[in-house]
Amino acid sequence: MIVANMADGNATGKHFVSCLPCSKQGRTSKAEKYCIQCWEYLCSNCVTLHNSFSALCGHTLVGNSGGNEKASLPSVPTETCKSHAAKLIDYYCERHDVVGCSVCINKNHGSCYPHYIPDHVRNNPSATEASSINNSLSKALQNLKVLKERQQHTRDELKEAKEKCTRGIRHNKEELLQIIDRLENACIKELNEKFVDIDAKVQKQMNEIEDSLAELTQRKTEIESLQRNSSQIFVSVKLCAKSIGETEKRIAEYMKAPKEVLSFDQSSEIFDFLANKSGLGSVQTLQRERMHIFGSFFKTKL
Incomplete structure (x- = not known):
């Protein structure tokens, strides 16, 4: 799920869920609906476009209907598995601290009692706190x-x-x-x-x-x-x-x-x-020792 931040007139930050198709186009739009079949958050314009296709108009859209969008929009992963493109990364193995789709997790961590991520996040609110990783992430980006x-x-x-x-x-x-x-x-x-x-x-x-x-x-x-x-x-x-x-x-x-x-x-x-000569001489590849510039990458467990 992509969360954006928009400053209001009092310079206070207001967070909202972003429309996934708009984010792919470099735009920031507030999501109003979530399509269960497409696994995507949609803004009002994308909802209209979505419903204009006959193959998509029968999909189930859930989400904001005038109330609090944070409560009405479902919190689900939107990233797909690289090995199984038709599967969402929606399971978490706490023992090995890895996430994956249902196929990958069942294959490699089936005996670890993996968690369904939406349930795990709902039962462990602190799991979504990203502040603990910011320093390591900044160091990794700098490196x-x-x-x-x-x-x-x-x-x-x-x-x-x-x-x-x-x-x-x-x-x-x-x-x-x-x-x-x-x-x-x-x-x-x-x-x-x-x-x-x-x-x-x-x-x-x-x-x-x-x-x-x-x-x-x-x-x-x-x-x-x-x-x-x-x-x-x-x-x-x-x-x-x-x-x-x-x-x-x-x-x-x-x-x-x-x-x-x-x-x-x-x-x-x-x-x-x-x-009998292959050339006027030989080209050598010399190995030079590099200076170590990297700090330890983060090992923070979320």
């Missing part, structure tokens, strides 16, 4: 507010730590790329040096081939132009035969020598090492 602030601070720290870790990961990536660049430059330098060495050898051979071509071409031209000078033809033939012999020897040497080519073999150790 929750402090905890909320600390959790927000923890989230802020977590975001900062994430950004810091992200920067560290990217920095490690840049360092790794620098190492890769250094290894790349070393390989390219070695490649260039070997290319220059082999290319120089090939170029030397090509120059020798060009010289042999020029010499043999010249000898051929000389032999063809000296048709009437038999002596010079003899000399040219002998010299040409010598040049041909030297050329064939050179060709044989070139053909026999292995051809040098360039190839690149990647370092399997580096690739295997990186392939």
Whole structure:
């Protein structure tokens, strides 16, 4: 049951039972009736709305009829059980100081002689006094507010730590790329040096081939132009035969020598090492001891 407080002109507090549907909408209205089937307190406007539905107009409404509403409105629980939505929390186990619906209480506290709450409250008026719990409730609310602030601070720290870790990961990536660049430059330098060495050898051979071509071409031209000078033809033939012999020897040497080519073999150790890694490092979750901020939650028995 929801009880509201409205100050009158003399600043004295006047308590009344609030309309449950209006309370759910954030409004405060004085209840005039209680629907036994709906388990709800209703103000005059909600009574009219309630009775406008054919399925609800046959419900039994009890309560104020012009007299004292505190006496005429029944005092019954309005909160439903979380485990059994169709049941009201209307039973109380005094031995274990717990409340529940009839199903929960009979299942877990059936041997404890539970009380029907409206009867228990009527026979024990002091049971509804909430003053004894106010201090514990205020402390619990304050602890929750402090905890909320600390959790927000923890989230802020977590975001900062994430950004810091992200920067560290990217920095490690840049360092790794620098190492890769250094290894790349070393390989390219070695490649260039070997290319220059082999290319120089090939170029030397090509120059020798060009010289042999020029010499043999010249000898051929000389032999063809000296048709009437038999002596010079003899000399040219002998010299040409010598040049041909030297050329064939050179060709044989070139053909026999292995051809040098360039190839690149990647370092399997580096690739295997990186392939077996799940990341550039590991992300650790550090445990920090929290300061205790909570007082003892209330153990007051109502």
